[in-house]
Amino acid sequence: MDAELQAVLINAVPLLLLAALYLVAAAGLLPRSLRRLGPADPTILLLAQRLTDPRLSVAARAALRSTVEAIARCWANPAASASLGTTGQE
Numbered sequence: 001m002d003a004e005l006q007a008v009l010i011n012a013v014p015l016l017l018l019a020a021l022y023l024v025a026a027a028g029l030l031p032r033s034l035r036r037l038g039p040a041d042p043t044i045l046l047l048a049q050r051l052t053d054p055r056l057s058v059a060a061r062a063a064l065r066s067t068v069e070a071i072a073r074c075w076a077n078p079a080a081s082a083s084l085g086t087t088g089q090e
Contacts, residue, residue: 021031030039037044047068051061
């Protein structure tokens with residue numbers, strides 16, 4: 001496989017995963033990560049409440065999303081999260 005095609009495929013993987021999540025949601029199903037957490041996870045519920053709060057402006061909701069995404073990215077790398085004091089154990 002040539003390097004250019006390989007780069008295209010590697011860059012497409014996140015988009016394919018996102019498309020798969022949309023298909024799961026369109027079928028009325030929860031993505032695997034939400035099924036594992038369960039429908040009553042207090043953190044997810046709180047975030048959903050804030051993101052659907054009609055008192056918050058579109059800009060405020062966008063800022064909340066950006067903040068949560070930045071924080072979540074910190075824990076996407078196990079080495080980085082270990083340096084923040086997590087043990088990786090639940």
